[in-house]
Amino acid sequence: MEVEAVIAVVALLFFAFVALGVYATVKVVGAAKRGVDRTITQARRSVEDTTLRAKSFGQPGVAGELAQLRLGLRTSMRATQDALHAGVAEDASLAESVDLFRRLSAHGLELDDELKRLEREPDRATVASLLPQLRERTQRITHSADSLRWAARDRARQFAADDLDALNAQIDIEAGALRHWTAEEQPPRASGPGAASQGPGAGATRTSGTGVDWPEPVAGTGSSATADESWGGPAGPEAPQAITAPDPRLRTRYPWQKSARPETTN
Numbered sequence: 001m002e003v004e005a006v007i008a009v010v011a012l013l014f015f016a017f018v019a020l021g022v023y024a025t026v027k028v029v030g031a032a033k034r035g036v037d038r039t040i041t042q043a044r045r046s047v048e049d050t051t052l053r054a055k056s057f058g059q060p061g062v063a064g065e066l067a068q069l070r071l072g073l074r075t076s077m078r079a080t081q082d083a084l085h086a087g088v089a090e091d092a093s094l095a096e097s098v099d100l101f102r103r104l105s106a107h108g109l110e111l112d113d114e115l116k117r118l119e120r121e122p123d124r125a126t127v128a129s130l131l132p133q134l135r136e137r138t139q140r141i142t143h144s145a146d147s148l149r150w151a152a153r154d155r156a157r158q159f160a161a162d163d164l165d166a167l168n169a170q171i172d173i174e175a176g177a178l179r180h181w182t183a184e185e186q187p188p189r190a191s192g193p194g195a196a197s198q199g200p201g202a203g204a205t206r207t208s209g210t211g212v213d214w215p216e217p218v219a220g221t222g223s224s225a226t227a228d229e230s231w232g233g234p235a236g237p238e239a240p241q242a243i244t245a246p247d248p249r250l251r252t253r254y255p256w257q258k259s260a261r262p263e264t265t266n
Contacts, residue, residue: 084098
C-alpha cells in the first residue's frame with residue numbers, strides 16, 4: 001500500500017509539472033504571437049501612412065483628396081486613442097471617454113474602409129460627387145476625436161497645475177519654517193557698586209541666573225571686594241565703621257583659626 005501511495009504521489013506531481021509546462025508554453029507562445037502581430041500591424045500601418053502621405057502630395061485631383069481625408073482621419077483617431085489610453089491609467093474618470101471613443105472608432109473605421117474602396121473606384125466622376133459628403137463625415141469624426149483628446153489633455157494639465165500649486169505652497173511653508181530662528185535673549189549683566197550685594201539686610205544666599213546658590217560673604221572678612229570683582233563690577237567703597245570699636249569676643253571665629261596668645265608682661 002505504501003509503494004502504491006508513493007507511485008500515485010509521484011504520478012500526480014509529474015502530471016502537475018507537465019500541465020504547468022504546457023500552460024507556460026502556451027502563454028509564452030501567445031505573448032510572442034501577439035508581439036509579432038503587433039509589430040506586423042505597426043509596420044503595415046507605417047507603410048500605409050507613408051503611402052497615403054505620398055499620394056496626398058504627389059497625386060492631384062480625387063485620388064489625392066481621398067488620400068488626404070484618410071491620412072487626416074487616421075492621424076486624429078490614433079492620437080486620440082494614445083492620449084486616452086495613456087490618461088486612463090492615471091485617471092479612472094476617463095473610462096467613459098474611452099467607451100465613447102470606442103463607439104466613435106467604429107464610425108471612423110467604417111469611413112476609412114469606404115475611402116479605401118473609393119481609391120480603387122474607376123468612376124472618378126461619381127467619386128468626385130461624393131467628396132463633399134465624405135469630407136463632412138471626416139470632419140465630424142475628427143472634430144469629435146480632437147475634442148476628446150484635448151479635453152483629456154486639459155484635464156491632465158489642470159491636475160498637474162493643481163498638484164504643482166499645492167507642492168509650491170508646502171515648500172513655501174517649509175522654507176519659512178527653516179528660516180524661522182530666534183536668538184535667545186541673554187540676561188543683562190549687573191554692574192555698579194550695588195550689583196554684588198544688596199546691603200547688610202539681604203538674605204544669606206544669592207541666586208544667580210544659572211540656578212546656583214552662592215554663599216553670602218561674611219561682613220568683616222574682606223571678601224566683599226572679591227565678590228564684586230567676580231561678577232565683573234568694580235570694588236565698592238568700604239562700609240563706614242561704627243564709633244564704638246567692635247568687641248573681639250563677638251567676632252565670628254572659624255575652626256581653622258588659631259586662638260590668640262596672651263600677651264606676656266615680661
